[in-house]
Amino acid sequence: ARHLLGIEPLHPTEITELLDTAQRYAELNRHGRAPRDVLAGLTQINMFFENSTRTQASFEIAGKRLGADVMNMAMQASSLKKGETLIDTALTLNAMRPDLLVVRHPNSGAVDLLAQKVNCAVLNAGDGRHEHPTQALLDALTIRRAKGRLHRLSIAICGDIAHSRVARSNIMLLGKMENRIRLIAPPTLMPSGVAEFGVEVFDDMEEGLKDVDVVMMLRLQKERMDGGFIPSEREYFHRYGLDAAKLAHAKPDAIVMHPGPMNRGVEIDGTIADDINRSVIQEQVEMGVAVRMAAMDLLARNMRAARDQTGVMA
Numbered sequence: 204a205r206h207l208l209g210i211e212p213l214h215p216t217e218i219t220e221l222l223d224t225a226q227r228y229a230e231l232n233r234h235g236r237a238p239r240d241v242l243a244g245l246t247q248i249n250m251f252f253e254n255s256t257r258t259q260a261s262f263e264i265a266g267k268r269l270g271a272d273v274m275n276m277a278m279q280a281s282s283l284k285k286g287e288t289l290i291d292t293a294l295t296l297n298a299m300r301p302d303l304l305v306v307r308h309p310n311s312g313a314v315d316l317l318a319q320k321v322n323c324a325v326l327n328a329g330d331g332r333h334e335h336p337t338q339a340l341l342d343a344l345t346i347r348r349a350k351g352r353l354h355r356l357s358i359a360i361c362g363d364i365a366h367s368r369v370a371r372s373n374i375m376l377l378g379k380m381e382n383r384i385r386l387i388a389p390p391t392l393m394p395s396g397v398a399e400f401g402v403e404v405f406d407d408m409e410e411g412l413k414d415v416d417v418v419m420m421l422r423l424q425k426e427r428m429d430g431g432f433i434p435s436e437r438e439y440f441h442r443y444g445l446d447a448a449k450l451a452h453a454k455p456d457a458i459v460m461h462p463g464p465m466n467r468g469v470e471i472d473g474t475i476a477d478d479i480n481r482s483v484i485q486e487q488v489e490m491g492v493a494v495r496m497a498a499m500d501l502l503a504r505n506m507r508a509a510r511d512q513t514g515v516m517a
């Protein structure tokens with residue numbers, strides 16, 4: 204494929220290829236050095252129209268480790284402030300001939316639209332409530348490393364499912380890999396129509412967490428609740444926050460995940476988040492770099508193959 208816009212179009216064999224490549228980069232990041240010629244001569248532009256710590260930093264580190272020339276567009280200081288549109292901004296940057304555009308945008312579908320207007324590879328770094336494909340891939344790699352497999356696991360995704368692109372991408376990826384998915388949320392934060400994804404739906408944490416292998420917590424995304432019902436944090440933590448008592452219903456070796464940024468005392472108890480025997484939250488961040496290296500490596504290979512086929516020099 205030319206772009207990485209979502210998990211939806213990926214075949215399980217493509218997911219496995221991405222994870223295998225990411226696993227090799229994870230080992231090199233820990234114990235060696237990734238080859239700096241993989242993206243040498245390529246220009247990567249990161250365009251984040253929405254705040255980010257993990258995704259932006261890891262895409263930048265990933266590009267630099269593989270030898271790309273990386274530029275972070277300071278969107279707050281760009282001509283968007285003077286009224287330039289998303290598409291005109293993209294066309295302007297496209298004219299500078301980048302090879303990889305990494306884009307985060309608050310509107311669902313904005314990254315797909317942008318990808319249709321440019322002639323370089325586009326990676327979706329999160330668009331509205333739609334998809335966050337590299338997050339789902341790094342979650343999958345973290346699960347595979349902790350559990351030794353990525354199939355026939357019982358996985359609970361808990362919290363604000365309705366506003367979560369992380370949940371959407373994970374439901375698709377983990378479903379494609381034949382896992383059993385349980386969604387746990389208050390009815391106000393459970394989107395309608397989720398049953399068609401072949402998931403089980405719960406509004407009670409103790410019931411939903413029973414005997415699961417993986418507990419994936421989500422942030423309460425108040426910024427996307429645009430005037431709708433916002434639960435009280437105290438009440439929410441009492442019913443849906445992950446604490447030791449609720450976690451005791453999962454398997455004794457269940458791992459705890461959170462994509463970050465996390466709100467301690469809202470969706471997760473700080474002591475659970477910091478428990479190195481259960482929590483893999485820091486490993487998720489580490490795998491984020493490896494997965495983004497793998498994604499850009501594979502897209503760059505596809506790009507070079509396409510250029511070779513059309514006789515254009517890479």
Ligand code: CP
Binds near residue numbers: 255257259338462464
């Ligand atoms: N998980 C995630 O996307 O985090 P950031 O918003 O910090 O990039």
